[in-house]
Amino acid sequence: MAPKFGTSGLRGLVVELTADLVADHVRAFIAACDMGTGICLGWDLRPSSPEIAKAVQEAALGEGVDLIDCGAVPTPALALAAQARGAAAIMITGSHIPADRNGLKFYSRSGEITKEDEAAIKSALGRSPCAGSGTLHHDTQVGAAFVARYIEACGTEALSGKRIGLYSHSAVGRDLMADILGKLGAEVIELGRSDTFIPVDTEAVAPEVRAQITSWVAEHALDALVSTDGDSDRPLLADEQGQIVPGDIMGQITSEALSAETVVTPISSNSGVAHKAFDAVTLTRIGSPYVIAGMEAAAGKVVGYEANGGYLLGFAAQGPTGTFSPLKTRDCVLPLVMALIAAGDAPLSARVAQEPPVVTVADRLQEIPQEASQPFVAALAQDQNARATFLKALHVNEASVDLTDGVRMTLAEGGVMHVRPSGNAPELRLYVEGADAPRAQALLTSGLAHLQRALQA
Template sequence: MAPKFGTSGLRGLVTELTPALVEDHVRAFLAACDTGGAICLGWDLRPSSPRIAQDVIRAAASMDVAVIDCGAVPTPALALAAQARGAGAVMITGSHIPADRNGLKFYVRSGEITKEDEAAITAALGTTPRTDTAPETQADPDCGARFVARYLQACGTGALRGRRIGLYSHSAVGRDLMAEILTGLGAEVVDLGRSDIFIPVDTEAVDPEVRAQIADWVAEHRLDALVSTDGDSDRPLLADETGAIVPGDIMGQITAAALGAETVVTPISSNSGVTAKGFAAVQRTRIGSPFVIAAMEAAGGKVVGYEANGGFLLGFEAEGPKGSFAPLRTRDCVLPLVMALIAAGPGPLSARVAQEPPVVTLADRLQEVSQEASQPFVAALASDLEARATFLAALGGSEAAVDLTDGVRITLTDGRVVHVRPSGNAPELRLYVEAQDRAGAEALLQAGLAELRRRLG
């Protein structure tokens, strides 16, 4: 399908992200949004990203906008660099989706673009270039180093001393910076699974083969934990000393408490145990960082946000073990990884995770399901009580309540939750489930996926 805005930027097939389309969207962004006359530019390690970077540079030059070339860097590192300069930013990434797709993430001077900004960009498509000036760029070779320093200064060089941590590097753009951060905090780092070929890693729905490989690595190398990220390194992946994956929203709960947050903003798909954590306020939103950021800005004060994929957004100047973290209102993978590991102390990570409220959430997806198939199915669930009853009967449950904030989230009479949502910009149908224990959640997830496959093929 044609490139379009979804929960996190503009995405589409590489074959459809032509130079003309990319340049049109970048010119529209520069015409419609406040960038202060400059943008920081970064990209992930997909084969198509360097070419798209040149398209962005040409478009910026045609609008008399300066480009600060940050190179291949994590999205949060790019956002931090732009924030320090008072500039906008463009990150070229498709995040966790396969290499045949890519995308653009746009940042104004205040941070990630809003849904209103997306509408303004769309309305400005077709903007005429202002000049035919040759592209000029200014390099920022220290972008990554400043990102590393953020965590070393706030956490202290001995924060993870004595810990043996695996780093599943694969093709994540932040793999080397992550190794620097962990080593700088005192951990012994074991690099694993590094790849020159792009590997899509979804931290919210980790493939069974990847889970098995992680468990094998943890056992083989006697690791205290294993960490990884998605392609643009804004979403974390964490496994404990048994090889079990720690859900991203559990990392969010732990990190929010460790930083002294008073208000937590998180999408409706996140673990509902957060409401039992004692925060002054918990706000649930639609899925996607723009919705989380909008609610954070409205709340103000000591506010944080996080998503089920683990990306953490810091809305206030928070104290770490040795120093402070400046606000960074974009998804960051490092903060939740580091704070969860520090919160575990000298004991096993699994013991710290076990202290969280006893609610288990799991997620997976059906891939290659067209929106022409998924959207009518989800719309029928939303509007038809009988359709929901039929769907739930196949899962051995019945409806107690339904929430239509984003997709269809059904609470069953026994307290379990089933949440179905079509992707906004990929041929995928997401399924989120919640239960009081892992066995129950896994059984519900598998039953739900089987029923969705039967209905959608």
């Protein structure tokens, strides 16, 4: 995957993310966006991240911009620190993709970069280096401030009596997550810690990971199990039976618990949200910049979330014992904590069962270059006969189609099949919605198999 700059920042193969390429994007970012008081810099636990961080540091200081070294911290913790300082931020992370890839995620002083910022940064590429001399600072309290956010708003008894497993793997937020859960009163059992980077996709959980989670939950008699992706901005939650709670269901539960009035979420999210008592639900294209744009267009108690579970808070929301300040970037901790609190003394599965009866599942075909996936999806979008042929192989028919982002086909038999190429990885994603889990999973399995055959034809 050649380095590409887009919605999630700069992403590419580590061998192609050269110091010169990184420096070029940092200089362009500085020229195009408001740096405020400087740049807060953080990174995940990929082997390549410290070296890329060094290239970012040198480029920023050379442009005369002060840089605050925050170390290995979760993306939402870095965003919170930058917000408090009135600073910009750069996070070195490839999120959930394998360790041979990495990237840079950019925040201006006002938050995640917008699509307009993205265009401005691209236009500023190729600038000559300045001869500036910024000052290097260090902030060792970023993690502590992130932990305090949840303890102050939820209280030290919020999860008292709960036995929670933490699949820590190689997530940068693993230790902070253990600290948060423990200080909220839970008994925490750490599982699966790894010194080798493990790519965990919280939206398309691999079968072997699901099996391991189910085994851990039974072995340790857990009330729930939690985890995150590599940079800890997307949550993973399993109930007391080891069943994965989809990210958008966590989003629905959290939004209700925070008394949100307006919900903004991508079109790939569970449609059950429309059947809840929110004043308004806005559907967007997939990607946090689109969710943020939708949130900024709304007023009042607005929140956003994605199907991957990342939660964005747009107002000062009341927690059990205090207030959560707004944080309009993907956060994994808020939906995990609020879903667990919302369950109360009942099993987590019982709280999940209270949501509207709509089941969503998702997975992806990996190592599918965008040169193959994008024309394929474009053909589906443009040709009704192509869609009919695709669906006929699955013994279903199209009732309507939505082309907001990819191809989302509502089925005459009930349910949804949504095909979309990833915007930042060599993947083709399939989102399926059904009235029950067996039906949804059957459509997902057969749909992925047919997509694989079609792409190989």
